[in-house]
Amino acid sequence: MEARRPIAAAWIEAGCWVILLGMFAGLCGRILSYPLNRDENLFVTAAAMVFGNDLYTDLGYNHLPYLAWGLGAIFRLSGTEHFLLTGRIVICLGWLATLLALRLIAFQLSAGFTAFFCAACLFLGNVLLLGSAGMLVSNNLLPIPFALFALAALIRGMDEENPSPVACFIAGLAVSCAIGLKANYIVVAPVVFLATVLAPPTRPAAARFSQASMPLALGGLVGGLPVLVLVFRDPGGFFAHTLRYFTQLQPAYWAASHEPKVVGAAAKVLLAESIWGANTALLAMVGVAGLIALPMMRGAPVRARAMIADWPVVLCLALALLGFVVAFVPSPAFPQYFVPPIPFLILAVIALRARCETIDRPPARALLATLALVAMTGSASRLAPGLIQLARPAAWAPNALHRDLRALAREAGLSPRARAATLTPVLALEAGLAVPREFAAGQFVYRVAPFIPADEAVHYTTTSPRHLEAYLEQSAPEAIVTSGEETLEEPFDTFARSHGYEEFTRRRGGHTLRLFRKPITD
Numbered sequence: 367m368e369a370r371r372p373i374a375a376a377w378i379e380a381g382c383w384v385i386l387l388g389m390f391a392g393l394c395g396r397i398l399s400y401p402l403n404r405d406e407n408l409f410v411t412a413a414a415m416v417f418g419n420d421l422y423t424d425l426g427y428n429h430l431p432y433l434a435w436g437l438g439a440i441f442r443l444s445g446t447e448h449f450l451l452t453g454r455i456v457i458c459l460g461w462l463a464t465l466l467a468l469r470l471i472a473f474q475l476s477a478g479f480t481a482f483f484c485a486a487c488l489f490l491g492n493v494l495l496l497g498s499a500g501m502l503v504s505n506n507l508l509p510i511p512f513a514l515f516a517l518a519a520l521i522r523g524m525d526e527e528n529p530s531p532v533a534c535f536i537a538g539l540a541v542s543c544a545i546g547l548k549a550n551y552i553v554v555a556p557v558v559f560l561a562t563v564l565a566p567p568t569r570p571a572a573a574r575f576s577q578a579s580m581p582l583a584l585g586g587l588v589g590g591l592p593v594l595v596l597v598f599r600d601p602g603g604f605f606a607h608t609l610r611y612f613t614q615l616q617p618a619y620w621a622a623s624h625e626p627k628v629v630g631a632a633a634k635v636l637l638a639e640s641i642w643g644a645n646t647a648l649l650a651m652v653g654v655a656g657l658i659a660l661p662m663m664r665g666a667p668v669r670a671r672a673m674i675a676d677w678p679v680v681l682c683l684a685l686a687l688l689g690f691v692v693a694f695v696p697s698p699a700f701p702q703y704f705v706p707p708i709p710f711l712i713l714a715v716i717a718l719r720a721r722c723e724t725i726d727r728p729p730a731r732a733l734l735a736t737l738a739l740v741a742m743t744g745s746a747s748r749l750a751p752g753l754i755q756l757a758r759p760a761a762w763a764p765n766a767l768h769r770d771l772r773a774l775a776r777e778a779g780l781s782p783r784a785r786a787a788t789l790t791p792v793l794a795l796e797a798g799l800a801v802p803r804e805f806a807a808g809q810f811v812y813r814v815a816p817f818i819p820a821d822e823a824v825h826y827t828t829t830s831p832r833h834l835e836a837y838l839e840q841s842a843p844e845a846i847v848t849s850g851e852e853t854l855e856e857p858f859d860t861f862a863r864s865h866g867y868e869e870f871t872r873r874r875g876g877h878t879l880r881l882f883r884k885p886i887t888d
Contacts, residue, residue, distance in 0.1 A: 382483045385742065389490045390465070392749030394458045395756030400501040401763055401875060402450065402792060404852070407808030409503050410449050411791040413437035415806055422607040423600070424827050426807030430593060430608060432546030433505045449795050451764035453503030460508045461500070464489060464709070467514035471713065474521045475678060475720035478727075484653065484734035484741075488712045491745030493645040499702040506702045509544040509551045510709045516540035517713065520558055520582070521678060526566050529577045534562065535585035542589025549608070550706055553688040555586060557681065565677035606825040612696065615814040620698050622817075627698035634699045641704045642690075645744055649737045650711040654683075656733045657718040660726040673721040682714035764796075770872045770879060771797035771847075777870050778883040784844035786881075789855050793847045793879065802843065803827045809854050835861055844884045850877035 412427045416438035421427045427434055437453060446452045465486050472482035489495070499506045516537045523533030541558060544551040562578035563571075597604050620627050628637050641647065661669040673679060689707030696703055715734070722730045759765060775797040786799040789809045794801050804827055805812065815830035829837040831854070838846075838861050846862045848855040862869070862882035872879045 379479055382479070386465070386483070386486055386490070388753065389487070389742070389745070389749050390462065391756055392752035393461060393490060393496075395752030395754070396496065396748060397454050397458055397461075397501050397752075398451075398759075398762040398764065399752070399755040400454075400498075402767060402790075402849075403498055403502045403504075404790075404808060405498070406450065406453070406503045407790055407792050408810050409433060409437070409505065410453050411795060411801060411806050411808065413453070414441055414449050414795055415801065415803075417442060419803060419806075420600075420603070422596075423603045423825055424803045424806070426607065426803075426811035426826065426828060428607045428611045428807070428810060429505055430546045430549055431596065432543060432592075433508060435592075437503070447796075447798065448764060448768055450503065450767060450792055451762070454762075454764055457501070457503060457507060460511055461490075463511035464507075464514060467511050467518055468713070468716065470518045471514065471521065472716050472720075474518060475717060477716045477720035478731075480731050480734050480738075481716045481719040484738040485712045485716050487738040487741040487745075488646040488650050488653075488715070489709065490749070491646045491741035492708060493744070493748070494641050494647070494701060494705060494708070496745065496748045497701065499705050504702075505548040506705055509547040510705075512540045512544035512547065513551055513554055514709060514713065516544065516554070516558065517678075517681070520561065520681075523581070524562065524566060524578055524677075526568055529569070529573075531577050531581040534578045534581040535588075538582040538585025538587075539589040540585075541582075542586045546590065546593055550692055550703075553692055553706075554685060557684050557688065559583065559586075561677060561681050602822075603825040606822050610822070611814070615817050617697060618817040619814045628700070629698045631694070634694050634697075637699055637701070638690075638693065638704055641701060642707070646741045647708055647711065649741055650708070650715055653715040653734065653737050654711065654718060657715065657722065657726075657730055660722065660729055660733075664725070669723060673718055676717070676721050678717040679714060679721065682710050682717050686710040686714060766874070767793065768796045770874060771881070774870045774872060774879065774881040775799065775845075778845065778868070778881055780845055780881075780883060785841075786845040786847045787838060787841070787843040787858065788847040789852060789858070790847065790849040793849060794845075797847065797881065799845060799847070802841065804829050804837070809852065813854060831857065834858075839865075842884065846880075846882040848880045848882075850879060 408427065412421060412425050412434040415425055416434045419425050421431055421434055437456060440452060440456065441449060444452065468485045468489065469482050472485065495507065519533045519537035519540060523530045523537055537558065541554050544554060559579060559582060562574060562582050628634055658670050658673060661673070686707040689710060692706060693704045719730055719734065755761065771793055780799065782798050783800045785802055786794040787802060788794045788805055789812060791801040791805055791808055811826060811828045812830065815828050816832065818826055834857050846858050846867060848858050859880065866885040867882035868885065870881045
């Protein structure tokens with residue numbers, strides 16, 4: 367009987383890997399079939415145009431630069447003209463990298479396969495991430511694998527018996543990359559640095575500083591150096607787009623807008639409750655509470671306190687707590703702002719399971735298996751259709767858009783790289799057209815243009831709803847492209863029709879793609 371148990375365990379583990387492979391395949395199908403979103407117009411277009419243009423003053427990018435640079439390098443090296451498809455594949459790889467980071471951390475902490483499997487199901491099944499936050503070519507998902515690999519490197523670097531300054535350097539580098547993708551992850555930096563100062567307590571403070579804190583700080587400096595160069599080269603333009611855009615222009619726009627929005631503490635709490643108080647975020651909290659409760663239920667509160675006090679557990683919980691706090695800072699609030707605490711909550715489940723005593727491991731295994739089963743069940747309605755979608759590449763949203771837009775450009779007789787005015791620049795890129803710098807950020811700079819102070823206008827290349835007609839008359843673009851989804855696009859349609867542009871259309875997803883060609887004159 368004893369000889370059969372390892373064989374049975376191996377078969378169970380193999381079955382779990384098959385389940386994860388199926389979930390990941392369904393996820394990829396969902397990503398590749400997800401409709402184009404307005405956020406992607408900023409990220410994809412900036413990446414496609416980053417070489418040869420100033421990312422901020424010319425293109426109106428409003429985040430830290432690493433996604434635009436990295437994705438732009440992929441576009442350039444691959445020579446692709448399938449910009450949206452390539453970006454979506456990068457997002458698939460981001461999910462895969464996150465799963466690998468979770469597996470690595472579970473192995474490093476000796477948490478066991480069940481802990482990793484549970485964490486993977488909690489991550490793959492998270493409804494927020496299975497929405498636009500994790501499906502789109504944006505900076506919402508991609509910082510997560512960098513942050514988790516940073517923690518993996520930190521765990522290796524702070525090993526009590528064999529510390530590694532090189533691993534701590536890599537951890538600092540990865541933290542800077544996460545921040546360079548999304549500024550919200552700046553909260554990770556002080557927490558991991560403090561961890562190197564205080565832990566492990568068995569090592570002398572001087573050794574912790576020289577072997578962990580200093581290499582970590584050096585890695586962070588090296589990783590953040592490109593951003594520092596940008597700051598020193600053009601501080602006005604950099605901060606106008608990355609700081610004042612979010613603290614001044616966007617609030618001014620939303621204050622004047624009649625669109626539904628979440629503002630005020632009460633509304634944000636309700637939004638947070640709908641995200642963190644449901645699906646796998648709630649399951650992760652149950653996992654954390656349940657693992658801590660196991661020793662307490664058998665009358666060992668000292669052991670429970672020791673589990674909580676273990677430095678990897680403290681680190682994960684502290685990062686989750688700061689993620690909760692940071693999510694409430696931007697206003698108005700959007701669901702993607704509530705992503706940061708989720709991976710660290712899930713990671714806390716792994717860290718706590720690693721500190722379970724032998725007597726608590728069977729119930730811990732049962733708890734984690736139950737959470738994984740619930741996560742799988744809750745995500746099936748989203749991931750299962752993805753398996754069918756993955757097998758139909760012709761129907762993937764990026765491929766369908768590329769095919770339709772190229773067909774429209776051919777029907778219109780437009781030459782490659784003809785200039786196209788548009789607030790949905792990804793459509794123009796997929797059609798093989800050139801996007802004027804004024805529209806490289808999609809609607810994100812255009813819509814706040816009326817609120818740009820006169821003394822900061824020099825940092826922006828844009829037009830505005832008020833000056834659009836004059837701009838189009840003066841620039842006379844060869845084409846105008848609209849998605850049919852945004853009310854801000856209506857003046858583009860009106861101008862094209864009133865100025866004799868010939869209209870070519872395709873019907874997609876309840877909306878009409880329109881390409882207008884400039885009238886041909888003798």
